Amino acid sequence: xxxxxxxxxxxxxxxxxxxxxxxxxxxxxxxxxxxxxxxxxxxxxxxxxxxxxxxxxxxxxxxxxxxxxxxxxxxxxxxxxxxxxxxxxxxxxxxxxxxxxxxxxxxxxxxxxxxxxxxxxxxxxxxxxxxxxxxxxxxxxxxxxxx
Amino acid sequence: xxxxxxxxxxxxxxxxxxxxxxxxxxxxxxxxxxxxxxxxxxxxxxxxxxxxxxxxxxxxxxxxxxxxxxxxxxxxxxxxxxxxxxxxxxxxxxxxxxxxxxxxxxxxxxxxxxxxxxxxxxxxxxxxxxxxxxxxxxxxxxxxxxx
DNA sequence: GGACGTTACTTGAAGTAGTTCAACTATACA
DNA sequence: TGTATAGTTGAACTACTTCAAGTAACGTCC
Numbered sequence: 001x002x003x004x005x006x007x008x009x010x011x012x013x014x015x016x017x018x019x020x021x022x023x024x025x026x027x028x029x030x031x032x033x034x035x036x037x038x039x040x041x042x043x044x045x046x047x048x049x050x051x052x053x054x055x056x057x058x059x060x061x062x063x064x065x066x067x068x069x070x071x072x073x074x075x076x077x078x079x080x081x082x083x084x085x086x087x088x089x090x091x092x093x094x095x096x097x098x099x100x101x102x103x104x105x106x107x108x109x110x111x112x113x114x115x116x117x118x119x120x121x122x123x124x125x126x127x128x129x130x131x132x133x134x135x136x137x138x139x140x141x142x143x144x145x146x147x
Numbered sequence: 148x149x150x151x152x153x154x155x156x157x158x159x160x161x162x163x164x165x166x167x168x169x170x171x172x173x174x175x176x177x178x179x180x181x182x183x184x185x186x187x188x189x190x191x192x193x194x195x196x197x198x199x200x201x202x203x204x205x206x207x208x209x210x211x212x213x214x215x216x217x218x219x220x221x222x223x224x225x226x227x228x229x230x231x232x233x234x235x236x237x238x239x240x241x242x243x244x245x246x247x248x249x250x251x252x253x254x255x256x257x258x259x260x261x262x263x264x265x266x267x268x269x270x271x272x273x274x275x276x277x278x279x280x281x282x283x284x285x286x287x288x289x290x291x292x293x294x
Numbered sequence: 295g296g297a298c299g300t301t302a303c304t305t306g307a308a309g310t311a312g313t314t315c316a317a318c319t320a321t322a323c324a
Numbered sequence: 325t326g327t328a329t330a331g332t333t334g335a336a337c338t339a340c341t342t343c344a345a346g347t348a349a350c351g352t353c354c
Contacts, residue, residue, distance in 0.1 A: 012263065
């Protein structure tokens with residue numbers, strides 16, 4: 001068997017297991033959003049907003065690959081919940097900078113903390129496996145995509 | 148540091164990396180569904196249906212944790228697309244068995260094949276890491292949850 | 295410096311996907 | 325004959341998407 005084919009086989013097996021595990025734990029994440037009173041779209045929006053820097057509507061719409069009017073709609077929702085504010089940017093008054101409020105920052109932190117908390121099954125793995133998992137995963141590209 | 152705390156730390160780091168990677172690759176999976184003409188709910192429905200055995204509406208509604216009427220609605224959609232058929236069970240004529248048609252089986256296979264194909268970044272990892280990843284992941288519970 | 299095309303964002307209307315609830319039918323079971 | 329169960333129907337609602345049209349601010353070219 002070629003080196004390449006061997007890699008594909010191992011990667012396939014690993015991916016399948018990981019993917020299944022992600023699906024199996026999906027309900028926990030739904031429960032998190034539920035508890036925080038967020039829809040999936042709202043949670044994605046929240047995690048797109050860094051606590052320090054505001055972001056233009058356009059850049060958000062691009063990250064979410066949606067229509068600008070959709071971004072307006074979603075940011076409206078967040079604004080009505082007091083999670084973000086819009087501020088017109090001084091250098092270009094067409095651009096609205098979407099900024100997290102203190103409440104928004106707190107909720108974002110709570111959201112990320114919950115989602116980043118490893119499921120119990122994972123913590124229960126042998127330390128050797130956890131280290132290997134971490135080492136392997138750290139070599140994956142940390143694409144700053146639609147998170 | 149306690150053994151426990153160390154596990155939590157490694158698991159946390161590993162989980163965070165994996166989680167980010169799953170989010171980063173989410174668009175690929177959306178593209179798969181798109182290509183196959185399936186909504187997320189339909190794809191979940193399809194993968195709940197084993198090619199060999201039919202399943203009652205009730206058991207489907209339970210697996211999807213939704214209202215029975217919701218299951219009716221979803222299965223209606225699949226049936227209209229020729230992916231499943233309903234057959235009344237002989238031993239209890241109240242129960243409808245939802246069965247994949249040949250077309251449904253083919254589509255399910257295509258769906259699972261696509262989703263189980265590991266992303267290129269993963270295949271590109273060193274063989275050593277892939278083996279470790281696979282070994283670690285195989286120790287996770289393969290909960291047969293909402294997949 | 296005033297008209298002109300462009301860009302950022304918003305508004306409104308229409309549509310799809312999915313959820314929830316209450317009411318109903320048909321079958322089973324006691 | 326009643327009561328429970330499996331499934332369906334219909335109505336109302338939320339979350340999201342798409343598209344077309346509109347407003348305001350910017351940049352530029354004469």
